[in-house]
Amino acid sequence: MAHAVLLTGESGVGKKTLARYFAQALLCEKGGDGPCGQCRGCRRFLARTHPDAVFPAPLPKEKTIRIDSLREMIENLSHHSLEGGRRVIVIENAERMTPQAQNCVLKTLEEAPEDVYFLLTCDVESALLPTVRSRCRIVRVQPWPGERIKRALLGQGVPPDRAETLSRYCEGSLGRALQMQQDESYWAAREAVQKTFLSVAGQKDIAAAVQALQNQRDQGDRLLDIMEQEVRALLHGKATGASGAGADFPPLWQEASEKSLCRILEAILTFRRQRGANVNFAAAADHFMQIIVEETKTWQA
Ligand SMILES: [Zn+2]
Incomplete structure (x- = not known):
């Protein structure tokens, strides 16, 4: 195990879970491939009472990890191991460290005794100083x-x-x-997309759909994001023959041509631009759904 490991990757892929797993493995007294979960070291780590594991974090009401508190933690730990073995410093969201705090980590890495380990997590590598990154073994956690x-x-x-x-x-x-x-508002937005954009089958449906969207106008960007994701997934499914694509669409959409779907994607971009330019929401929604209706006509032929 390297003395400093930086785990990077998309938010939510499990970087912190993995960092804690590594930390626990380092402190496990059984010394197997992974933590045993049973020994005193594991139990204390899991209870967050292990004296040789520290988790520097921003102080209450602060957003950054400052050098003072970090230095104190590291100094206490570096001088002597309370349990006589390894010491582990886990810094989650390491990008929250101020540059001074990052330099403090760097200095410790250069001078630290053999059995001090750093585990850092960070969504975007480039948020850390290059000098810190270059001292770490970088583990990119995949989606x-x-x-x-x-x-x-x-x-x-x-x-x-x-x-x-x-x-x-x-x-x-x-x-x-x-x-x-x-997030219930996400599911509400999905439902609104279903009941409006995906349900208009003719001119006669547009007015009611625009009316329904008026209540969701604050969610406009989200509705468009969802619609775009859906259309892209359907397009991708058609291009690759993947199963499951379009499961959320009404049957008619299964007949959509790739050309039509591309035109609808373009119309989504236009809708976004119009929102950015403060075009009346109802007018933009109306225009968008006119295009959907025009395209659906070509699928019925
Ligand atoms: Zn153990």
Whole structure:
């Protein structure tokens, strides 16, 4: 194990979980490949009472990890191990360290005794000083495959239809999937997309759909993000023959041509631009749905 490991990757892919796992393994008294979970070292680590594990974090009401508190923690730990073995410093969201605090870590890395280990996590590598990065072994935690996310969500009691949707749209991040699952406004926005953009089959439906969207106008960007994700997934499914794509669409959309879907994607961009330019929301929504209706006509032929 390197003396400093930096775990990077998308938010929610499990960097902190992995960092804690490594830390526990370092402090496990059984000394196997992974932590045993039973020994005194493991139990104390899990209870957060292990004297040789510290978790520097911002002070209450502060956003950054400052050098003073970090230095004190590190100094206490570096001079002597309370348990006579390894010492572990876990810095989650390491980008919250001020540059001075990062330099303090760097200095410690250069001078630290053999058995001091640093475990850092950070979403974006470049948020840390290059000098710190270059002293770390970098572990890039990969996004999870959709099937594994789905299994994990089902295991946590998430209903199957939601688990399916989340596994497709969480970008391989279980943490994000769990956050989305609890966010009722996300599900409300999905439902609004279903009942408006995806349900207009003719001119006669547009007025009611625009009316329904008026209540959701604050969520406009989110509705468009969801619509874009859905259309892209359908397009991707058509291009690759992947199963499951378009499961959220009404049957007619299964007939959509790739050309049509591209035109609808362009219309989403236009809608976004119009929102940015303060075009009346109802007018922009009306225009967008006119294009959807025009395209759906070509699928019925
Ligand atoms: Zn153990």
